[in-house]
Amino acid sequence: MDTCYVETPIGFAKIVGNNKGISSVSIIDKPQNTSYSIPEVLLDCVSQLKAYFNNQLTTFDLKLNLEGTDFQKKVWKQLKKIPYGKTISYLELAKQLGDPKTIRAAASANGKNPLWIIIPCHRVIGTDGSLTGYAGGLHRKQWLLNHESEYKQQTLF
Structure with a gap:
């Protein structure tokens, strides 16, 4: 799994995923590590989150890799x-x-x-x-x- 941290207006988004899709997006106050480069499999998610916060996106279209019941x-x-x-x-x-x-x-x-x-x-x-x-x-x-x-x-x- 690849991970990156992206600053948002309400904290840092921790994004986790791989070529199967995005499996986790959570909010934290401060990242443990700073992401200087974003893994390719997470680029679309980062881009869509930024668009959401810039009032340019209302619906996400991402490949998801959910685990749950x-x-x-x-x-x-x-x-x-x-x-x-x-x-x-x-x-x-x-x-x-x-x-x-x-x-x-x-x-x-x-x-x-x-x-x-x-x-x-x-x-x-x-x-x-x-x-x-x-x-x-x-x-x-x-x-x-x-x-x-x-x-x-x-x-x-």
Whole structure:
């Protein structure tokens, strides 16, 4: 597996993959190693992430190499269907999977998503509209949702 670190507006993206596809994208505060060159198999992912952060990309088109249970993969596939700039609740996610009783299992699979941003787990919120659970921290989840919002927040100072 090849690994690289790319600086983003909300931390460093750690990207892991090989010729079978991207297997992990996570966010960290500081990389253990700095990437001076990007492995060829990761170039497309780096390019698409940069385009996303520059408001030039709303849907990722990458070869993925996911490892997880069948249920986790089913949840991750459903997450990819959430449109850019939109959110759904964990309950809605469970209903889309065919059984509202799977809400806890769906939330758990959402939390184990290995492809931060690529599979948009940040677009899932609490039924009451609250931000809940995000491996990268709720401040990053809020940033991503604001970034994707058609109504950008302006600062006064």
